[in-house]
Amino acid sequence: MTEAQARRDLVRYSLAMHRAGWVANHDGNLSARVAPDRVICTPTAFSKADVTLSELVVVDDAGKKVAGARRPFSEIALHAAIYSARPDVHAVVHAHPQHATAYGVAGRTIPHPFLPEAVVSLGADIPLVPLTEPGTPAVAALAPFIRRCDAVAVAGNGVFAWGPTLELAYLRLELVEHLARIAWTAQPLGGVQALPPAMVASLVAKRRSGGLAAPEEGAPMGASAAAATPVESGVLARVQAGLPGTSPALVAEITAQIKAALGR
Numbered sequence: 279m280t281e282a283q284a285r286r287d288l289v290r291y292s293l294a295m296h297r298a299g300w301v302a303n304h305d306g307n308l309s310a311r312v313a314p315d316r317v318i319c320t321p322t323a324f325s326k327a328d329v330t331l332s333e334l335v336v337v338d339d340a341g342k343k344v345a346g347a348r349r350p351f352s353e354i355a356l357h358a359a360i361y362s363a364r365p366d367v368h369a370v371v372h373a374h375p376q377h378a379t380a381y382g383v384a385g386r387t388i389p390h391p392f393l394p395e396a397v398v399s400l401g402a403d404i405p406l407v408p409l410t411e412p413g414t415p416a417v418a419a420l421a422p423f424i425r426r427c428d429a430v431a432v433a434g435n436g437v438f439a440w441g442p443t444l445e446l447a448y449l450r451l452e453l454v455e456h457l458a459r460i461a462w463t464a465q466p467l468g469g470v471q472a473l474p475p476a477m478v479a480s481l482v483a484k485r486r487s488g489g490l491a492a493p494e495e496g497a498p499m500g501a502s503a504a505a506a507t508p509v510e511s512g513v514l515a516r517v518q519a520g521l522p523g524t525s526p527a528l529v530a531e532i533t534a535q536i537k538a539a540l541g542r
């Protein structure tokens with residue numbers, strides 16, 4: 279992702295997020311890593327409806343401002359933690375889509391998985407990160423999940439999703455909200471039916487063999503990064519093999535898969 283592309287996509291997906299009704303007031307934030315120590319992000323205290331190229335802010339890998347007239351948002355620390363733990367990730371998005379956020383503020387995990395396609399796209403878990411104070415406690419709460427998945431709901435907050443491109447991070451967020459809305463809609467009908475464990479296992483295996491899985495997906499919580507990292511045909515293995523980030527073909531494949539799951 280070139281810096282020019284990242285800037286265009288930050289504006290594009292900020293506006294899309296607002297149009298989708300996932301943000302009110304100054305909610306939501308987006309960033310893209312264009313070099314190891316260079317991240318472009320949306321400004322703080324700014325409606326996502328009004329983000330333009332000239333409002334974007336440049337920060338370093340610690341989230342400290344490098345350039346731009348405006349200030350970065352405080353949750354840039356969460357984005358920085360994600361970039362630090364995931365060399366394959368170049369974009370992070372955050373919003374408060376109503377249904378997914380409703381589960382989070384109710385302290386409930388979205389009852390995924392119930393759609394087979396979504397397991398291939400997102401894995402078997404959409405974790406609920408526990409409620410904390412903002413700042414350092416929020417980073418500590420998110421940290422155990424970063425290498426295990428590509429999207430989380432956060433209690434008392436909204437959804438964070440990440441990926442190799444802004445498009446894919448945004449699509450993941452969209453899919454999380456889509457699933458939450460379906461689960462919500464199914465409640466009067468008796469609620470969604472969980473997929474049989476054997477089917478989930480086979481879908482997860484398919485995802486893993488396709489190189490779609492997060493580096494430590496399925497690893498037990500609390501395992502150290504080194505101990506829990508299987509050297510497999512996944513994204514991390516590609517990074518470890520010295521390839522610069524994720525291959526465009528793989529990104530295109532995952533993107534197409536999520537679009538299919540969303541019916542596009």
Ligand SMILES: [Zn+2]
Binds near residue numbers: 305372373374435436
């Ligand atoms: Zn938020």
